[in-house]
Amino acid sequence: MEFYNLDDRYNDKPIIIDYRGNLLNKDKYKKINLEIKNNIKKRTLVFLFCENSIDCISIYISLLNNGIVPVMISPDLDEELCNNLINIYKPSYLILNISMKKQKFDYKKVLSNGDYIFLKTDYYEKHNLSDELAILLTTSGSTGSPKLVRQSYKNINSNASAIAKYLELNEYEKPITTLPFNYTYGISVINSHLLVGATILVTNKSIIQRDFWDFVKKYKATSIAGVPYTYQMLKKIRFFDMDLPYLKTMTQAGGKLLVELHEEFANFALKNDKKFVVMYGQTEATARMGYLPHDKSIEKIGSMGISIPNGRFELVDVDNNIIDTPEVIGELVYYGDNVTLGYSENIEDLSKDDERNGRLVTGDMAKFDADGYYYIVGRKKRFLKIFGNRVNLDEVERILNSQFTENELICSGKDDNMIVYYTKLLDEKILSDFLSDTLHINKSAFRFKKIKNIPKNESGKILYSKL
Incomplete structure (x- = not known):
């Protein structure tokens, strides 16, 4: 059949x-x-x-x-x-x-x-x-x-x-x-x-x-x-x-x-x-x-x-x-x-x-x-420990993109060192202050990097491994 x-x-x-x-x-x-x-x-x-x-x-x-x-x-x-x-x-x-x-x-x-x-x-x-x-x-x-x-x-x-x-x-x-x-x-x-x-x-x-x-x-x-x-x-x-x-x-x-x-x-x-x-x-x-x-x-x-x-x-x-x-x-x-x-x-x-x-x-x-x-709150592996705090990178991305709507921001990094990638000009100090105030984490944990495009596959999913 x-x-x-x-x-x-x-x-x-x-x-x-x-x-x-x-x-x-x-x-x-x-x-x-x-x-x-x-x-x-x-x-x-x-x-x-x-x-x-x-x-x-x-x-x-x-x-x-x-x-x-x-x-x-x-x-x-x-x-x-x-x-x-x-x-x-x-x-x-x-x-x-x-x-x-x-x-x-x-x-x-x-x-x-x-x-x-x-x-x-x-x-x-x-x-x-x-x-x-x-x-x-x-x-x-x-x-x-x-x-x-x-x-x-x-x-x-x-x-x-x-x-x-x-x-x-x-x-x-x-x-x-x-x-x-x-x-x-x-x-x-x-x-x-x-x-x-x-x-x-x-x-x-x-x-x-x-x-x-x-x-x-x-x-x-x-x-x-x-x-x-x-x-x-x-x-x-x-x-x-x-x-x-x-x-x-x-x-x-x-x-x-x-x-x-x-x-x-x-x-x-x-x-x-x-x-x-x-x-x-x-x-x-x-x-x-x-x-x-x-x-x-x-x-x-x-x-x-x-x-x-x-x-x-x-x-x-x-x-x-x-x-x-x-x-x-x-x-x-x-x-x-x-x-x-x-x-x-x-x-x-x-x-x-x-x-x-x-x-x-x-x-x-x-x-x-x-x-x-x-409700999905994040990936099991998309968590960082920052100064003892467990941080969900997917949730941070959601918060950032809700606040900075003219940009596309994604997060990566390793413990005690979060990297925020963005595609359009923005004031990194404002971004740093916002993250620190929102997450109650010292600004020294954050780094920022401007890139031309967010790497994505053909279905639109972000390729974090390319960063």
Whole structure:
């Protein structure tokens, strides 16, 4: 049985529409699927260089349906880092846009689908892949780390089903792609909408481009997904003034949204008959673990909500004891069928079965309120000890960016030495005084550094390791 049985979900309607007006329907997909089925054996490892296009997504669906395991790779990955990954995992095929071949690869073309080509590599060894393994995602799309997350067929189906349930998705949805396809959030949008038979609007245009909004209006996109940076940009381009009556749902994940921005979008949604849904997740949990119901978006501002359907949260203290008292901070632990199999750091790890058994220690510090709604307060490792005081860097960033709204400030450093990075001119003395007064810590603990840009990955997450 196919993983995505498109015959049951799509009749005369298109599966995908791209911004040029091209369509993928059932008949076109069947042709692509048959060619892949006849040319690539089951349980073969391939590298899929992902982009938001009909060609790429149709290949992805076919790979899943035929038991072929893709490593989802950013097409912008540095050539040296990319070759390192290839040498480590030795894929049998590279599947990529033809424009990439001229830049990087000298392998024989054996198959094509539109602008995408299949290159047979020189690695002939058979990979020993776990029967459960469906896809592999990088933990950080731009670093080329060999550490991959192993997702199973059960993980993908479980998470897509839960997302479809709490967002109340149906076949009439028309989501538009706003995130990279190799990113866990981006691929979860694709998976959850394929599950319900919705038509997906696919574009690689940015939300700051007029072509993107022309596409939204022409095909009446019903939902948009974004990371915090997306919502910062939406506000800057005057999204609140746009006339988009058919756009009914806005989802946000990929990091904590500033409380002020959360409030603005939640109020906008409430006044305009739309849903604003804040979500929480990690690649290690396939995608989503928690969500804030849209009808609680004002009442519970700052919360990431409750667990997804068929999932469960708990908090544990430093001794691994369960915390059952509201407003007490502990480490967040998640339980569910979407918890992935584990990591892979080399080719031998691909044969491993489930190492997590449905339990994920998230590394996030959180608390819950009297109603059972959870609030992320920071990362376990994003704490410094400054003159004996335990300081949450994520919380300091939130406070700084709320106070100095014309700048973007981020924090890093080591014990007794916090570094604040900023991008626009500001008075460091004022900043130092503010930090000292707010945190009740001597000014000597703080250093400041102006940089041109805050390093971020393709999904907008800050790359603290680059600082």
